[in-house]
Amino acid sequence: MDQVTAREGITGQLARFAASTNFDDLPADVIEGSKRSFLDTVGIILGGCGEPASQIVARYARTTGSGGRSTVIGQGFRTAPALAALINGTAADVFGFSDIVVTNMNHPSGAICAAVIALGEERRSSGKDLIAAHVIGVEVADKIGVGVKPGLQLKGWHPLAILNTFGAAVACGKLMNFDAGRMATALGIAGVMASGIRAGIGTMSKAFGAGRSARDGLEAALLAELGFTGPTDVIEARDGFLQTFGDGVSGSGIVEKLGKPFEFTEPGMTYKAYPTCTRSHPGITAVLRMRQNHRIAADAVDRVVCSVTPAVADYLKFAVAKSKLEAKYSLPFCVALALVEGEVTLTNVTDAAVADPRIIELMKKVTMVISPDFAKDGYLPDYAPHGCIVEVWTKSGDYFRDQQNRGPWEPLTPPSWSDLMVKFRGCAELVIDPASIEPTADLLHDLEKLEDVAPLTDLIREPRPAMRKAG
Numbered sequence: 001m002d003q004v005t006a007r008e009g010i011t012g013q014l015a016r017f018a019a020s021t022n023f024d025d026l027p028a029d030v031i032e033g034s035k036r037s038f039l040d041t042v043g044i045i046l047g048g049c050g051e052p053a054s055q056i057v058a059r060y061a062r063t064t065g066s067g068g069r070s071t072v073i074g075q076g077f078r079t080a081p082a083l084a085a086l087i088n089g090t091a092a093d094v095f096g097f098s099d100i101v102v103t104n105m106n107h108p109s110g111a112i113c114a115a116v117i118a119l120g121e122e123r124r125s126s127g128k129d130l131i132a133a134h135v136i137g138v139e140v141a142d143k144i145g146v147g148v149k150p151g152l153q154l155k156g157w158h159p160l161a162i163l164n165t166f167g168a169a170v171a172c173g174k175l176m177n178f179d180a181g182r183m184a185t186a187l188g189i190a191g192v193m194a195s196g197i198r199a200g201i202g203t204m205s206k207a208f209g210a211g212r213s214a215r216d217g218l219e220a221a222l223l224a225e226l227g228f229t230g231p232t233d234v235i236e237a238r239d240g241f242l243q244t245f246g247d248g249v250s251g252s253g254i255v256e257k258l259g260k261p262f263e264f265t266e267p268g269m270t271y272k273a274y275p276t277c278t279r280s281h282p283g284i285t286a287v288l289r290m291r292q293n294h295r296i297a298a299d300a301v302d303r304v305v306c307s308v309t310p311a312v313a314d315y316l317k318f319a320v321a322k323s324k325l326e327a328k329y330s331l332p333f334c335v336a337l338a339l340v341e342g343e344v345t346l347t348n349v350t351d352a353a354v355a356d357p358r359i360i361e362l363m364k365k366v367t368m369v370i371s372p373d374f375a376k377d378g379y380l381p382d383y384a385p386h387g388c389i390v391e392v393w394t395k396s397g398d399y400f401r402d403q404q405n406r407g408p409w410e411p412l413t414p415p416s417w418s419d420l421m422v423k424f425r426g427c428a429e430l431v432i433d434p435a436s437i438e439p440t441a442d443l444l445h446d447l448e449k450l451e452d453v454a455p456l457t458d459l460i461r462e463p464r465p466a467m468r469k470a471g
Helices: 010-020 028-048 052-063 081-093 109-123 127-146 159-175 180-193 204-226 241-246 278-294 310-315 331-341 357-363 417-428 434-445 454-460 465-470
Strands: 070-072 077-079 301-308 366-370 388-394 399-404
Touching (some): 028 109, 159 180, 278 310, 301 310, 301 331, 310 366, 331 357, 331 366, 417 434, 434 454
16 A cells, blocks of 8 residues: 555554564653553553443453454453453443543543554454554544644533543554555544433443443554545544534644653653542542541531642533433542541442432532632643542531642653552452463563464453353
8 A cells, every 4th residue: 555645644653653663663661651551541441341331341242252362351251352342441431530631631541542442352462562562553643633722622522431442553554564555544534423411421331431432442453444535634634523522623732742742651640649630639629638637528528629720620411410420520529438438448438439418418519619720721731631629528617738730640740650550450360360360460571572372362351260150
């Protein structure tokens, strides 16, 4: 296929970058960042595969009767790569626990890792292949997001479901050694498929957005490999991505810094310490600190006011959560849970907690407002993208105030590998044999040394007997 040149626009430049960038071109910190995200994502998929949303998508896949060689993680069977990507991508997002590039407002790894693991297993790809594909997928997905933020979000589109369709397409194209021309075709097909609206937040459909983008991006690459055609100028074309999703913006910022530096270096990856929307994390951190420092008892609280950035108010839309899926997008729930339990974890962000009379009563006392000081600096202020000022009044008349501008595991305060291992174990032990947990982590730690991804997928395929029976 003819090579695409830079003169052919943004799509061509993205395609050329994706086709020409290889593992040996990646800086050491980028390789390390990818491996951390793989550890984080595989753990989250393992934890999420037992959730009803993941189980339903897996049952759907089984009804298709589609055979294949790609592992459905933690569910004990293989299927076609696209279906495995769909199931694993859904599991990666159902907890709301996946990594995010905060300034670009995208959760890339859940979908992209799900796609490259599924295709990589079928194609017998190496660990180096997976790392390069993941890094390139994240780079393309997030840089496309730069060109349309924050308008994409403000119009109700869900970045995770849209941007990662492109990211998964080029990541899978990289595993298939596409040249720039075929890579541009994969991007074109992906652009025709990309979709997703934020109305799904608080339901299973939100996680489905991650699974669908993993599946659709992979299928776009498979179709391109077979000779299917698509618009090779899909980003900049009339009626293309920038016009339909960005209201005709120029796309400035998309190609100017491709790999200069990579997203894993700047702005860097944020990991989640709590299984709730990233926009709730500064508020949770502030409340937990106040609870500890001032020994605030939940039943002593009279009222709480959380003053937040516009981005926080835009996403945390449930004043009173009715389910654990809504609770992840409810700042009153997160604040109430932190005050009552002193922690926010997988084991207490539950439907039972949502129904707890203590939580219900305390949620009613929490008010979220947009801070004028934050708002004057935009939708996502650079110094405090998800900033939160927490004010607490007690029944005895005490007043406490705390401000947290960022979450606990952002690029300037990253988790160590040991921190991520605690999270990984907490997720993985929900599903697989405990004897498989450390060997899995060891393979991910040295992922670039794997000649074939099969030893990894062999360890994470089968659930414990009790899980198999429950599923």
